[in-house]
Amino acid sequence: MTDLLLYGHPDSGHACKVALALALAGLAHRVERVDIWAEPASRPAAFLAASPFAEVPLLMIDGVAHVQSGAILLEIATRFGCLGGESAAGLRRGRELLMWEANRIGMCLPQLKEARRTGGAGFPPGAVDWLAMRFAADRRRFTALLGAAPFLHGEAPGIGDCAVWGYAQWLEAAGVAPSVAMAGWLDRMRALPAMRAPEAFFPG
Ligand SMILES: N[C@@H](CCC(=O)N[C@@H](CS)C(=O)NCC(=O)O)C(=O)O
Structure with missing residues (x-):
């Protein structure tokens, strides 16, 4: 083992x-x-x-x-x-989601959360607005990525869902709101038995 x-x-x-x-x-x-x-x-x-x-x-x-x-x-x-690692298609989806998350949502949400924690200390003027603007674009793209499926990997969650969950679990602490699609996904993620x-x- x-x-x-x-x-x-x-x-x-x-x-x-x-x-x-x-x-x-x-x-x-x-x-x-x-x-x-x-x-x-x-x-x-x-x-x-x-x-x-x-x-x-x-x-x-x-x-x-x-x-x-x-x-x-x-x-x-x-x-x-x-x-996602069960199939070539699942792994491809996972790779794509991970790269997207690292470049986009995983870049702005941790910083937005930190900015709220410090009251903006350490962030140059305009930085928080710029991060929030980026998140607004990420939120739209999340909706496109999710489509009509319950999870980013389809019927069941995969590594891409885990990656996005990392910081999307703290939207309120980051001072931003979910889209309707994201709110539904967050509810389904929270309801997972694990x-x-x-x-x-x-x-x-
Ligand atoms: N790119 C890294 C980021 C890891 C990272 O930033 N870890 C932070 C916590 S979220 C940390 O360990 N910070 C402690 C430190 O830098 O001293 C990853 O994806 O794992």
Whole structure:
């Protein structure tokens, strides 16, 4: 049986993407919480040795380090033949969604959430408006990507759904609203039996 150890933190949408994928795929794993608000040097030595930027998520697979949430999701899908990895078409869809998410929605939502947390401190004038404008375009494209299906991968969620969920779960904290299509998808994601709150994915 493959040994899986996930390092993460409940405030990291990137780590939540991977935790959700492991939960949806029913892959038994251990979790270690890393304090992303603490000085990087204070993080566990084993984590620092394996994560080049001292960032979560880090997934150890049989002792081998895997970093970058999108790359980890693809590894899970291909290695275990799940969440889109069951077919060439599913994997293609997953790759496309992951690239889109990383370039678009995964670029602006974490920043919008951070801007709300800091009250805009650290953001140059106009930055938050620009990010919100980008999100408005992403929201329209999400509707096009979803089409009439319940999930971005079709009838069942896949790695693309996990990727978008990472930060779309916190729209209110980011100060933006979902479209009707996105709100329906968020409800369906929340209703998945494997879904957990971030704190339950990475208990303290
Ligand atoms: N591109 C990376 C981003 C990872 C990332 O930004 N992780 C943040 C938490 S969301 C982190 O570990 N921050 C702690 C730090 O930089 O000290 C991915 O997709 O995994």
